[in-house]
Amino acid sequence: MMASKPSEASVLLWLGGIKKRYGGIQALAGVDLEVRAGEIHAVCGENGAGKSTLMKIVAGAEQADSGSFEFEGRPVFFKSVADANRAGIAIVFQELSLFPDLDAVANIFVGREPQRFGLVNRKAMEARARPLLSGLGLDIQLDRPIGNLRIADQQLVEVAKAIAIDARLLILDEPNSALNAQESARLFAIVRKLRDKGVGILFISHRLEEVLDLSDRVTVFRNGHKVSEQARSDVTMTSIVTDMLGEKDLGQTAQRRVTPVSGAPDEDECLRIDGVSLGTDLMDFDLVARKGETIGLAGLDGSGLLSIFDLLFGRTRASQGTINLPNGQSAPRTIPGAVRAGIALIPGDRRTEGLSLEQDILSNLNVVVAGALSRFGSILSQAPMAEAAQRQAESLRLVFDSFHQRVGSLSGGNQQKVVIGKWLEADPAIILLNDPTRGVDVGAKKEIYRIIEQQAQAGKILLFHSSELTEFSQVCDRVIVFYQGRAVGEVAGPQATDQVLLEAINVGRVADRLIKDGGEAVA
C-alpha cells in the first residue's frame, strides 16, 4: 500500500509513490508529497537528490514512470507544461525559459495572448502586466527586449509570468539565484502574499537560510527518496543538513593529509592577492597561496568565488586591489596572456568549454602547447606532438584506441583527462579547477583526485571549486568559504567536511572552533 490518501479539503497536490528513471539512474524511487493550499512547502536536497525531477513532473515538463498524482482532489496527468498551466499549476524554472528578443509583456503572455478581433490585444496585455511587474518592484521599459535586461530583472519577469497564470499551485525552483538580498526580499514578500491568498507554493532553494525564513513546511530528499517532512517549527539548519547528507556522512574523516608547507608566506613564488574587488561580485579579497598548496573555494552560486578564476585567467579585470603571480608578474589582461603566464583553467563543462569533440585526441592534447604557446614552432611536425600526447596519456592513464580517435568517442572520465592533459603538458604554475569531476564516474573521480595531489606535490598552486561539497576535504589543504561576494572564513582541509561547508556557505560564517589558526578574519 502506498501512503494513505488524506481527505482534508485543503490538500491541493497529492503525490503517491512517484517513480522516475533516467537510463540507469533511479532519480525518484517512489516518493510521496503533499502540498496544502496556503502553505509554502520547501523541498531540500543535494544536487541529484531528485527534487528538480519531482518539480518537473508536477509542472508537466516530465512524466512519472509510475505513481499517483492528484490535483485539487482529482487524478491528473500532464503531458506538457501547458497542460499543467491550464489546470492551475505554474513553474518558475531554474534555467530561464524566456524569449530574449521579445519584451517583458510578450514574454508574460506568450502562448495565451489576450485577443481582440483575432489580433493580439497589446493594450490588455500591458494593463495586466503593469501591476504585476510593479508589485515585484520591477521598473523596466515594457517594450525593451528582455535579453537586454539584467539577469535579475529577467528572473523577476519569469516570476511575473508564472503569477500571471493565476495558478493555485506555484513552483519556484531556485527563483532568486540571480537576485540580490533586496530583490529576494521583495520576491519573498510577494510569495507570502500569494500564500495568504490561498496559493500553495513549492519552493526549492540551495540557500537554507531562506528555506528557514520562508517556509511553513520542509521536506528533505536524498538519493531519490523522501527522508523527512516536518513543520518549520520542528526543523533547524542542523537537522536539515543532517537529513540532506545522511547519517553515514556525519563526522566523515578527511582522506587527505595536509601537505606540510615549508617557508614563510612572504617568500617568492607565491600567488598573492591583495584587497581585490570586482564590483559587488567580489569584495576585498586577500589570498597568499604557496607552491604545493591546494586551496578550496566553497560557496553558493553567486557567492563571488568564480570571479577569482575569471580574474586570474584574464577574463576580466579587478576594479580594485592587486594580484601578483609567482613569476612576479601582475594579473594577466587576456586569456592568452594568462596561459603564457603559466595559468591553467580546467572547466567542468568539458563538452562546450574544454574540448573540440570532433577533433582527435592528438590535436586536443596539443592545443595549448602547440597552439597557444607555440612550443613546437610555426611548422608542426608530428613527432613532438605524438610525444606530448604519449606522455600525458601514460601519466593520466588514459584509456583509448588511437591518438587519431575522435575525443567525442571517449567516455566522460577520459574526456576530462584529455582536458587536464592538455594543460599539464604546458606545465603551468597555477591550476584553476572549476568543478573538474562534474559528470564523471566514481573511478574517474578517484583518478582526478590522484592527479590533483600529484600536481600539488610537484609544487603547483591549485585553486579548487566543486559543486560537490564532499570533495573539498579529499583534495584541499584548506578551504575558503565565500558568502555574498566576501571570503567569510577558512577551514582546514581535514575539518572541511560536507556538513561543515554546507552550513558555512549557507549562514556565511565558519563555526569558531573550526577557524584555522592565522586564517582570514571573519567578516
Next chain:
Amino acid sequence: MRVNMPRKSGILGAGELGIFLVLVLLIGVVTLFQPNFLSIASLSNFGARASWFGIIALGVVFQLSMGEIDLSTASIYGLTINLAAILMVNFGIDPWVSVVICLGVGVALGAVNGILSTLFGIPVIIITLGTLSAFKGITLIISGGGYIYGLPREHPFFVLLGGTPLGIPMVIWVFAALTIILSVIYRRTRYGFMVRCIGSNLKAAELSGINIARVRIQTLMLTGFLCAVSGMLTLAFFSTADPNLGTGFELLAITAAIVGGTALSGGRGTVLGAALGALVIAVISSGIVQFGITANWSIFVTGVMIIAAVALDATIRRRQGK
C-alpha cells in the same frame, strides 16, 4: 601502449578521393561526346576558368574551417585588377611596382574585414556583406565604370604572367603551386592547426589561450592576398581591366570549397579538395557549353551539385556518428 599513428598515404586522402572521382567521371563523360575536350587548348581554357576563382577558394578553405564566411572576395579581386590598371595607365607606374602595391592592397582589405569584425564583435559574413558593396563601389568610382585599355602589353609582367609556359597558362601553374603550398600550411603549421581548433570549438580554443582575433585577421589577410594574386594574373592574362570582372566569384569560391569537402560547420577542410572542386565547377560550365546547351544551365547544375555534395557529406557523417 604504443603510439598508433596511421598517416594519410599518397596525395589523395579519403576526403579528396570522392571529389577526384567525380572530376574524372565528368571529364570522361564530356570527352566521350566531345573528344577534343581533352586537347591542350580546351583543357587550358577550362583550367584557367577554374584557376581565377579556385585561387580564392584556397583561402576560403581556411575561412570556413574557422567558421567564417567572407562575401567580399570577388570585390577585392575586382578592385585590385582595376587599381593596378589605373596605376599603370593613368599614373605610368611600373607594372611590377603596381602589382606589389595591389598585392598589399589585397592584404590590407582583408585586414580591414578582420579588424572591423573583431572591433565590433560582428560576424565576418555580416561585415563582408557591407564591404562587398563598399569595395565594389570603390572599383566603380576609380574606374569610372568603364574598361581600362592601353596597358603596356610588351612589359615583362604581361609577357611572363600572361604567358603560357609549356602551352599552359601561367595562372594554372600558380594555382597548382599555391594548392600545394597552402595544403602544407593547412595541415602542417601551427597557424593551420589553430584555424582548425577555432572552427571546431571556438569557446574551447579561446579558453585554451589561442588568440582568436589574431588568427581571424590573419586568415582574412591571407584570403585578401589570394584575391589580389588571382587579380594580377587575370590582368596579365586579359591585358584589359573591367570593373565587372569576377562578379559572382565569392560564391563560386565558397562552392568550390564546400563541394571539395570543407565543412561549413568548421573544423574540417581540405585545400586540395577545394582545388578539385573548382575544376569540377569549371568542367560543368565548359562541358555544358560543349554540349550546345545554353550556358544558363550551368548555374542551375552548379546549384544542384552543391546540394548533392552537402547532402552526401551530411549522410556519411550521420552514419559515422552512429
